[in-house]
Amino acid sequence: METEVEQPWDVIVIGGGPAGYFAAIRCAEIAQEAGRPVRVLIVERARRPLGKVIISGGERCNVTHACFEPAKLVSYYPRGAAALRGPFSRFQPRDTVDWFAKRGVVLKTEADGRMFPITNHSKTIVDCLEEAARQAGVVVWTQTGLLDCQRIPEAADQSPRFRIQLRRDVLDCEQVHSARSVLFASGSESFCHSLIARLGHTIEPPVPSLFTFKITDTRLADLAGLSVPNASLRLLADSASEKVSIPPQQGPLLITHWGLSGPATLKLSAWGARWLFECNYQAGLLVNWLHPLSTEKVLEELQSYRILPENNRKKPGAHALFAQIPIRLWKRLTEAAGISETQNWADVSKIAQRRLAEELTAGCYAIEGKGIFKDEFVTCGGVNLDEVNFKTMQSRLVPGLFFAGEVLDIDGLTGGFNFQNAWTTGWLAGEALGA
Numbered sequence: 201m202e203t204e205v206e207q208p209w210d211v212i213v214i215g216g217g218p219a220g221y222f223a224a225i226r227c228a229e230i231a232q233e234a235g236r237p238v239r240v241l242i243v244e245r246a247r248r249p250l251g252k253v254i255i256s257g258g259e260r261c262n263v264t265h266a267c268f269e270p271a272k273l274v275s276y277y278p279r280g281a282a283a284l285r286g287p288f289s290r291f292q293p294r295d296t297v298d299w300f301a302k303r304g305v306v307l308k309t310e311a312d313g314r315m316f317p318i319t320n321h322s323k324t325i326v327d328c329l330e331e332a333a334r335q336a337g338v339v340v341w342t343q344t345g346l347l348d349c350q351r352i353p354e355a356a357d358q359s360p361r362f363r364i365q366l367r368r369d370v371l372d373c374e375q376v377h378s379a380r381s382v383l384f385a386s387g388s389e390s391f392c393h394s395l396i397a398r399l400g401h402t403i404e405p406p407v408p409s410l411f412t413f414k415i416t417d418t419r420l421a422d423l424a425g426l427s428v429p430n431a432s433l434r435l436l437a438d439s440a441s442e443k444v445s446i447p448p449q450q451g452p453l454l455i456t457h458w459g460l461s462g463p464a465t466l467k468l469s470a471w472g473a474r475w476l477f478e479c480n481y482q483a484g485l486l487v488n489w490l491h492p493l494s495t496e497k498v499l500e501e502l503q504s505y506r507i508l509p510e511n512n513r514k515k516p517g518a519h520a521l522f523a524q525i526p527i528r529l530w531k532r533l534t535e536a537a538g539i540s541e542t543q544n545w546a547d548v549s550k551i552a553q554r555r556l557a558e559e560l561t562a563g564c565y566a567i568e569g570k571g572i573f574k575d576e577f578v579t580c581g582g583v584n585l586d587e588v589n590f591k592t593m594q595s596r597l598v599p600g601l602f603f604a605g606e607v608l609d610i611d612g613l614t615g616g617f618n619f620q621n622a623w624t625t626g627w628l629a630g631e632a633l634g635a
């Protein structure tokens with residue numbers, strides 16, 4: 201049965217994730233400070249809010265990243281960099297650190313810049329957000345799903361502009377509410393995308409980002425767990441040689457049971473997310489295991505090693521030159537270059553040396569599919585950014601409609617950047633909604 205609830209809300213936030221909580225808290229706090237009562241409701245479909253925060257960062261929650269320079273910070277966002285430049289000058293990781301510190305949660309920085317609660321428990325962050333919402337007087341309804349959101353035609357400025365239909369599982373009923381403003385902080389949820397599209401917005405099609413590569417190749421077989429500290433990866437249009445415009449990515453590279461993972465892979469998957477989706481995750485991959493060395497430089501080193509008499513008969517050949525490559529991987533790459541384990545280094549032909557230099561710096565692998573990355577997963581795509589005012593996070597098309605977080609066509613690399621997008625856009629939306 202559907203019931204119409206008469207008292208309107210000032211703001212209804214769709215989605216009890218980090219973006220929705222941040223926006224609701226900021227909005228309610230501003231109104232509280234100004235002595236104005238404000239009715240803010242978060243509706244969350246799940247039994248518990250902040251579900252992704254709980255499981256994030258291996259349940260430690262990588263809250264943000266110690267990058268305090270907005271111009272540099274935006275370079276970690278394959279989609280959304282230009283739009284976030286202004287918002288980061290108003291609310292950036294330093295503000296996130298301060299926001300949590302003010303509420304008793306201290307963040308620590310790890311060697312790679314990722315920031316976690318000092319307790320190492322994501323629950324600390326969830327408890328903090330829930331307590332801040334409670335103190336600000338935000339109402340949270342869980343097990344409550346948005347069914348529909350419609351504009352009320354020709355609504356006057358201060359009267360409700362939206363009609364919101366909700367399914368309240370605990371009460372086993374459907375209710376219709378009205379609100380002056382609605383904030384979509386519903387993440388990558390496709391049903392909400394379709395409602396937003398019906399309100400007039402363009403939705404960039406959602407596709408996964410931050411994944412590993414499935415590669416079946418004898419050179420990598422049974423080497424799971426081995427890694428190199430600094431490799432470079434470049435995508436090829438197919439397993440031939442056509443290069444694509446996605447920038448190559450560098451960093452630690454990890455061999456797994458199903459292919460390749462590690463920071464270099466995840467970064468490339470994010471930058472190439474849409475392109476890889478379009479080619480059904482079938483592409484060529486060029487691996488330089490010795491980044492930043494070039495093929496010619498490696499060849500030069502191999503040749504100079506060969507002419508040293510004391511090295512002529514040493515086994516296993518020239519591995520000593522490139523000790524960052526694990527010995528078992530080195531053996532596979534020399535085999536692939538046609539150099540046998542028993543061959544004297546002095547007898548290795550110039551052609552075989554070039555083949556080895558190429559294996560080491562430009563080995564070609566075929567990506568056969570997308571693997572999983574259990575620590576973090578995001579979707580690129582969402583509300584078209586040109587249709588949103590990034591000073592307020594309000595729609596440029598529909599007055600009173602706001603967006604924050606992953607519902608937008610914004611996604612970051614792994615390392616705390618996705619939560620930072622949620623904190624920043626949520627905070628800006630809250631500022632505007634509470635004003």
Ligand SMILES: Cc1cc2nc3c(=O)[nH]c(=O)nc-3n(C[C@H](O)[C@H](O)[C@H](O)COP(=O)(O)OP(=O)(O)OC[C@H]3O[C@@H](n4cnc5c(N)ncnc54)[C@H](O)[C@@H]3O)c2cc1C
Binds near residue numbers: 262386578619
């Ligand atoms: C396993 C995993 C680990 C991650 N770890 C990290 C990390 O350590 N650091 C980092 O920066 N990022 C991490 N991320 C990414 C990060 O979680 C997201 O970018 C972030 O949660 C997005 O916040 P959001 O509030 O925009 O959306 P969400 O967190 O997705 O919240 C949206 C909420 O809306 C609700 N909702 C959707 N539709 C409806 C509806 N119709 N009615 C009512 N409610 C609805 C959903 O149930 C959900 O709770 C991780 C992601 C995953 C999956």
